[in-house]
Structures are given as C-alpha cells and as structure tokens.
Amino acid sequence: MFIILRKGTIIETRPLARKLGAFVALSKTELLVLERLHKRRRTFVAGRDLVEQGQADQAAYILISGWACSYKLLPDGQRQIVDFQIPGDFLGLRSVVLHVSDHSVEPVTDIEVTEVHASDLFKAFSETPRLATAVLWTASRDEAMVVEHLVGIGRRDATERMAHFLLELGKRLTLVGMGSKAGYACPLTQYLLADALGLSAVHVNRVLRELREHGMVTFRDGYVTFDNYDRLVEFADFEVSYLDQVGPLLK
Amino acid sequence: MFIILRKGTIIETRPLARKLGAFVALSKTELLVLERLHKRRRTFVAGRDLVEQGQADQAAYILISGWACSYKLLPDGQRQIVDFQIPGDFLGLRSVVLHVSDHSVEPVTDIEVTEVHASDLFKAFSETPRLATAVLWTASRDEAMVVEHLVGIGRRDATERMAHFLLELGKRLTLVGMGSKAGYACPLTQYLLADALGLSAVHVNRVLRELREHGMVTFRDGYVTFDNYDRLVEFADFEVSYLDQVGPLLK
DNA sequence: GCTTTGGGCTGATCGAGATCAGTCGACGAT
DNA sequence: ATCGTCGACTGATCTCGATCAGCCCAAAGC
Numbered sequence: 001m002f003i004i005l006r007k008g009t010i011i012e013t014r015p016l017a018r019k020l021g022a023f024v025a026l027s028k029t030e031l032l033v034l035e036r037l038h039k040r041r042r043t044f045v046a047g048r049d050l051v052e053q054g055q056a057d058q059a060a061y062i063l064i065s066g067w068a069c070s071y072k073l074l075p076d077g078q079r080q081i082v083d084f085q086i087p088g089d090f091l092g093l094r095s096v097v098l099h100v101s102d103h104s105v106e107p108v109t110d111i112e113v114t115e116v117h118a119s120d121l122f123k124a125f126s127e128t129p130r131l132a133t134a135v136l137w138t139a140s141r142d143e144a145m146v147v148e149h150l151v152g153i154g155r156r157d158a159t160e161r162m163a164h165f166l167l168e169l170g171k172r173l174t175l176v177g178m179g180s181k182a183g184y185a186c187p188l189t190q191y192l193l194a195d196a197l198g199l200s201a202v203h204v205n206r207v208l209r210e211l212r213e214h215g216m217v218t219f220r221d222g223y224v225t226f227d228n229y230d231r232l233v234e235f236a237d238f239e240v241s242y243l244d245q246v247g248p249l250l251k
Numbered sequence: 252m253f254i255i256l257r258k259g260t261i262i263e264t265r266p267l268a269r270k271l272g273a274f275v276a277l278s279k280t281e282l283l284v285l286e287r288l289h290k291r292r293r294t295f296v297a298g299r300d301l302v303e304q305g306q307a308d309q310a311a312y313i314l315i316s317g318w319a320c321s322y323k324l325l326p327d328g329q330r331q332i333v334d335f336q337i338p339g340d341f342l343g344l345r346s347v348v349l350h351v352s353d354h355s356v357e358p359v360t361d362i363e364v365t366e367v368h369a370s371d372l373f374k375a376f377s378e379t380p381r382l383a384t385a386v387l388w389t390a391s392r393d394e395a396m397v398v399e400h401l402v403g404i405g406r407r408d409a410t411e412r413m414a415h416f417l418l419e420l421g422k423r424l425t426l427v428g429m430g431s432k433a434g435y436a437c438p439l440t441q442y443l444l445a446d447a448l449g450l451s452a453v454h455v456n457r458v459l460r461e462l463r464e465h466g467m468v469t470f471r472d473g474y475v476t477f478d479n480y481d482r483l484v485e486f487a488d489f490e491v492s493y494l495d496q497v498g499p500l501l502k
Numbered sequence: 503g504c505t506t507t508g509g510g511c512t513g514a515t516c517g518a519g520a521t522c523a524g525t526c527g528a529c530g531a532t
Numbered sequence: 533a534t535c536g537t538c539g540a541c542t543g544a545t546c547t548c549g550a551t552c553a554g555c556c557c558a559a560a561g562c
Binding site (some may be wrong): 054072074075078079080083093094097099100102103105122125126127129130132133135136137139140141142143144146147148149150151154156174197198237241242 | 329333351373377380383386387395448493
C-alpha cells in the first residue's frame with residue numbers, strides 16, 4: 001500500500017498506518033506526520049529484551065517484521081506473558097505514556113522495528129489530534145485483548161483457554177494478511193504458550209494433544225492448522241467483536 | 252478544589268480533572284472543555300447495569316461517587332470482574348472508543364455519574380489535543396492495572412492474589428483521598444471478590460481468614476484494616492510504579 | 503410473630519493441573 | 533564423533549482450590 005504525493009514522492013504506508021486507517025480516515029498530512037514518527041530502523045535478535053520492566057523514559061517501537069511478547073516477571077522467577085505482538089503493533093507504548101515501563105518486551109524471533117521517541121509522539125498528537133484519537137483506539141484495542149486474556153485465565157479451563165488463544169491469534173494474523181481459517185505459521189514454543197496461558201509446559205503439551213486428537217487444531221513444527229475451524233470456535237466459545245473493525249469509524 | 256475565572260465564575264474541578272491534572276498541566280481553557288464534557292448528571296442504583304456487553308455506540312460515564320465494577324459474562328454463566336471503578340474513573344470509555352462494548356459495567360453501590368457523549372469527546376480532542384493525550388494516559392493506566400490483575404490471576408496463589416488486590420485498591424483510594432495505610436471503607440462482598448480474583452466465594456472466605464489470622468489485613472463489616480502494612484506489602488510482593496505519579500509530566 | 507433473603511462462615515470430598523523425573527530426536531559446537 | 537542443549541513428549545504423584553452441603557446472624561417483608 002502506497003500513497004503518492006505530487007512531485008512523485010512515494011510513501012509506503014506501514015502496517016501501522018493500515019491499522020490506524022481502519023479507525024480514522026487519515027489525510028495525507030496525517031500520514032506524513034505518522035511517517036515522520038518512524039525515526040530509525042533497528043533490528044533485535046530473538047531473546048534480547050528491547051524494553052525492560054522498571055526502566056524510565058524509554059522509546060516506543062513499531063513492529064515491522066517478526067514476533068515479540070510483552071511479559072512481567074515475578075520475583076520468584078515465574079513470568080506471565082501478557083500478550084504477543086505481530087507486525088503493525090506498538091511495542092512499549094505504555095512505557096512511553098506512563099513514563100516508566102511496567103513490563104518487559106522480548107523478541108520471540110529476530111525482529112525489525114522502527115523507533116518512536118516520546119517527544120515526537122506527543123508533538124505529533126498536538127499537530128494532528130486525529131492521530132491521538134487513532135492511537136487511543138489502538139490502545140483500547142490492546143486493552144480489550146488483555147481483558148479477554150484475563151477472562152480466559154480467570155474462568156476458562158486449560159483446553160478452552162488454549163483453543164481461544166489459538167483462534168484469537170489466528171484472527172489477528174488474518175487481519176494483517178499472515179493467516180487464514182486454514183491456519184498460520186507460528187514461531188511460539190510450548191514454553192511460551194505456557195507462560196502466556198498460566199499453565200505448565202507439561203500441561204500445554206497434554207492440552208495440545210487433546211485438541212489434536214479431537215480433530216480441532218494441530219500445532220506442530222511451527223505451524224497451526226485448523227482441522228475443524230467451526231467446531232473449535234464453538235468449543236472455545238469464541239467471539240471477538242472488537243477485532244471485527246471493517247471500515248473507518250471517524251471520517 | 253476549584254478554579255476561579257475572571258468575573259468570578261467558579262468551576263469545580265471534578266475528581267477526573269484532578270487525576271488528569273497529575274499527568275498534564277491543564278490550562279483554564281482545557282479545564283473548561285473538560286467541564287463541558289460533563290453533560291448530564293445521572294444516578295444509578297446498585298446492581299442495575301449502565302453498560303451492557305455487546306451494545307453499540309453507548310455513552311461513556313465519569314464516576315462521581317460510589318463504586319462500580321466492569322465485568323465479562325461467559326455463556327456458562329460464570330463471570331469475571333475485570334476491574335472496580337472508584338470516583339474519578341471512566342466507565343465504558345473503551346465502549347465508546349471501540350464503538351461497541353466488550354464488557355458490562357454494574358454499580359456496586361448506588362452511584363452518581365455524568366454522561367459523556369462520544370461526539371463531544373472526539374470534538375474535545377480536536378480542540379484541545381493535550382486532553383487527548385491525558386485521556387490516553389488514563390487509558391494506559393487502566394491497562395496497566397488490568398495487566399497487573401492478569402499477572403495476579405495467572406501466576407499468584409489465592410492468598411498473594413488477595414493481598415495484592417487489597418493493597419492496590421488501597422493505593423488507588425488513597426490517591427483520591429478515600430483511604431490510607433491504616434485502611435479504607437470497602438463495600439465489596441466476598442462474592443464480588445471471588446468473581447474478581449477468579450476464586451470461589453468459599454475460598455475467598457478462607458483466604459481472608461488466613462490473612463486475618465496472620466495479622467496482616469482484616470476485612471470485616473465493609474472495612475479493610477491493614478494490621479501490618481509492611482508485612483503485607485512484602486508478602487504480596489507489591490510494587491506498582493504506574494500508580495506513583497506525583498507531578499504533571501507534560502508541562 | 504414468623505419467614506425469607508443475603509452475606510459470612512465451615513468441614514468433607516474431589517479433580518484439574520502442577521511438579522517431579524524422566525525419554526527421545528534434532529542441531530550446533532568443539 | 534561426541535557432547536550439550538533445547539523443544540517436544542510421557543507417566544506417577546501431589547496439592548490447591550472447586551464443589552457440595554450445610555450453619556449462623558442480621559435486616560427486611562408479611
């Protein structure tokens with residue numbers, strides 16, 4: 001997706017622009033401001049944290065390619081993965097807005113990001129208020145996902161939780177063209193799934209086997225295959241209106 | 252807390268203004284715009300929902316007095332309370348930004364609120380971008396609380412979870428002048444606690460007894476008393492930097 | 503007066519999922 | 533060529549918290 005300005009300048013609208021565009025119809029000026037936010041392109045290798053819990057005044061990042069996860073560490077060494085990020089998602093936006101990071105972010109695979117400085121972000125907001133509204137929208141969407149995750153951990157049993165999780169991930173990936181109702185490539189290990197779902201790795205394995213043996217999903221060799229999408233949806237009781245955004249809501 | 256404009260006009264800055272003011276230093280104009288958002292004052296009785304899961308294009312509310320909770324219902328009748336709201340908090344902000352509500356909001360006590368219409372909110376953002384930034388900040392703060400809640404449910408055992416919860420609530424109430432390190436008035440029932448913490452009401456009771464018998468907190472007759480604040484903090488492993496905001500960060 | 507209702511409280515039993523203690527195969531490093 | 537590591541996988545056992553089945557007390561209703 002590109003926009004072409006007079007004099008032939010071509011601007012690639014990144015995944016983020018596409019996502020925001022689903023909420024507010026962004027003008028050329030707004031797209032330009034958004035474009036200027038992408039300060040510096042950087043890469044990080046899998047496993048080395050880009051945002052660290054407790055640090056103050058960090059930059060935020062926009063994920064271009066690869067997968068990351070945001071998590072919190074407990075003093076006894078346990079960790080809880082709060083969410084996974086896929087291309088187009090912000091990394092560490094909360095750290096910037098709150099001026100101190102309440103969580104860490106770790107790349108699951110090698111990733112490419114662009115850096116966004118706090119001051120540039122707030123300046124962009126004052127120049128183009130609609131951009132601020134759009135970012136509030138992404139933040140709300142993220143919060144809705146965390147809430148859904150909370151409900152899953154609090155009230156669903158291990159198998160439903162896993163089914164729901166794999167479906168939600170599939171839906172998110174489909175929205176950015178990286179998945180379908182057939183399945184998707186998924187670089188997560190069973191250990192990562194365990195830390196995300198509040199289970200032990202051992203139990204993740206059993207649960208995955210169960211879902212596979214019931215002919216609903218197969219998670220194998222870095223690939224999730226939906227063997228029976230509809231039955232899985234029914235089993236997991238999956239409905240996520242907040243991911244169903246189709247056209248811009250703010251003209 | 253009041254601001255006095257020339258010609259003697261007096262504007263009461265509501266709890267929300269106080270909260271936002273902790274993040275961005277708001278000008279008189281901005282306070283006025285904020286004031287105009289408070290459209291209509293309404294009251295709701297305990298137990299009758301103001302926001303209902305699945306409804307589209309609702310208004311948001313700002314809580315003036317009383318307690319509320321936001322929750323999600325599962326088809327099997329279980330519910331998970333996501334968060335409790337106290338004066339100064341938004342109710343259903345996400346419903347407005349996402350244009351459809353992913354959760355319900357129920358008053359725990361009789362409450363007073365003021366209504367905020369979506370269109371007014373977005374208009375206010377475009378007039379005073381700093382207000383948009385401030386609202387993004389509250390949303391991020393709320394998200395941080397949900398994340399902390401998620402971690403608690405995923406990785407803490409029932410007793411730590413309860414201890415952490417009572418401490419966080421105490422801190423939030425202290426910020427709006429409704430609590431201290433000695434304790435606070437708390438209208439929550441053990442059933443509500445159970446739905447929030449992902450436990451059964453029976454187990455909530457046992458956990459409260461345990462904490463009481465260990466001389467850490469007493470929850471009785473609508474009042475939470477911290478018998479030994481420091482030991483409780485250590486036991487619950489409580490540290491919440493995101494609630495520690497002291498002065499305005501954006502001048 | 504009696505009864506209903508709602509919140510707090512308790513003991514006994516049961517089960518989902520953690521924990522412990524492994525095996526197995528694939529890779530990359532020395 | 534072998535060692536170390538990492539991820540997937542399995543069986544046996546233990547435990548935390550759910551569930552069931554109650555009791556007690558205070559306030560509200562008839």
